[in-house]
Amino acid sequence: MKTTKEIIGKAFAKYRPALALSGGSDSLVLLDIASCMGFRPPLIYADSQMEYYDNLPFVQKLAKKYRLELHVAKAEITPQECWAKHGFPMLGKQSAREWMQRHRDAESLGFRLDVSTCCRKMKIKPARDLLKKLGCNANMTGQRGGPDDRLRGLRAIKDGSICFVKSDSLYVVNPLLGWTDLMISRYCRLHNLPKNPIKQQGALTIGCMYCGGGAQFDNSGFRVLRKTRPDAWKRMIAEYGFGEIILAIKYNIHVDYVRSAIDQLGGINKMIEEMPHVFDFLRTTPLRGYFRQ
Numbered sequence: 001m002k003t004t005k006e007i008i009g010k011a012f013a014k015y016r017p018a019l020a021l022s023g024g025s026d027s028l029v030l031l032d033i034a035s036c037m038g039f040r041p042p043l044i045y046a047d048s049q050m051e052y053y054d055n056l057p058f059v060q061k062l063a064k065k066y067r068l069e070l071h072v073a074k075a076e077i078t079p080q081e082c083w084a085k086h087g088f089p090m091l092g093k094q095s096a097r098e099w100m101q102r103h104r105d106a107e108s109l110g111f112r113l114d115v116s117t118c119c120r121k122m123k124i125k126p127a128r129d130l131l132k133k134l135g136c137n138a139n140m141t142g143q144r145g146g147p148d149d150r151l152r153g154l155r156a157i158k159d160g161s162i163c164f165v166k167s168d169s170l171y172v173v174n175p176l177l178g179w180t181d182l183m184i185s186r187y188c189r190l191h192n193l194p195k196n197p198i199k200q201q202g203a204l205t206i207g208c209m210y211c212g213g214g215a216q217f218d219n220s221g222f223r224v225l226r227k228t229r230p231d232a233w234k235r236m237i238a239e240y241g242f243g244e245i246i247l248a249i250k251y252n253i254h255v256d257y258v259r260s261a262i263d264q265l266g267g268i269n270k271m272i273e274e275m276p277h278v279f280d281f282l283r284t285t286p287l288r289g290y291f292r293q
Contacts, residue, residue: 015136023056024196026144029176040068041068044073044127046073046123053229054197058197100112109248110255137171162174202224202227209221210225210240215280215282222236
């Protein structure tokens with residue numbers, strides 16, 4: 001806690017920070033600590049257009065509780081436009097890169113994967129652009145560099161708690177680096193912080209509904225979404241085309257063969273009704289997932 005407070009104090013002394021508030025427990029803990037220290041940063045919520053419906057109202061309540069100004073950042077393009085141009089957000093950032101390297105021929109399976117660009121264009125860049133418009137020059141986040149994300153973990157080691165991002169011309173401040181799940185849950189309990197309603201309804205994460213970053217694991221967000229938000233899940237599988245991409249990755253075959261098989265089975269909507277579980281994972285035998293406590 002001492003180190004975290006020192007980082008926060010240093011950031012407000014040297015820069016003009018805005019605090020990224022996602023609605024998750026990490027960003028809420030950071031908000032509470034900064035507020036208890038007497039700091040009143042503007043809050044930025046990145047609306048990726050893929051958020052759980054209950055998330056923004058929860059964040060708005062938090063902003064009101066702490067009497068801080070909330071600003072909502074939103075990309076000018078839609079997620080579908082991003083996916084069509086750059087690739088579908090599946091397998092995780094590093095794993096998707098490795099997958100694309102194994103399929104260098106863009107037509108080898110008929111589609112592309114790119115989680116990083118989806119995150120960048122739909123959340124990170126709009127939020128940082130808005131931050132600078134507000135006159136701030138530092139983005140304070142609850143990022144911890146946890147073991148469930150290799151890129152974040154490596155970035156935490158490489159960049160440290162405060163680093164300058166040249167491409168965005170601003171500083172990124174991560175005061176919670178090194179915090180564990182137990183430390184976060186203990187702080188929330190001791191300080192009686194509110195729990196996001198999305199978690200109470202069964203979701204494992206409050207991140208983007210349509211992200212398949214961890215769908216190769218047995219705690220796949222696709223499976224959770226099917227059970228907690230069936231309307232959004234059906235839209236993702238059928239309307240957004242995720243169903244055919246999931247099966248193409250799962251069986252390592254060209255998407256055209258998948259489409260043909262789906263037609264022979266009676267169409268995507270029939271599969272949704274009769275065999276929805278086939279879209280739960282990106283592997284025939286999912287890997288053991290990382291479960292937060």
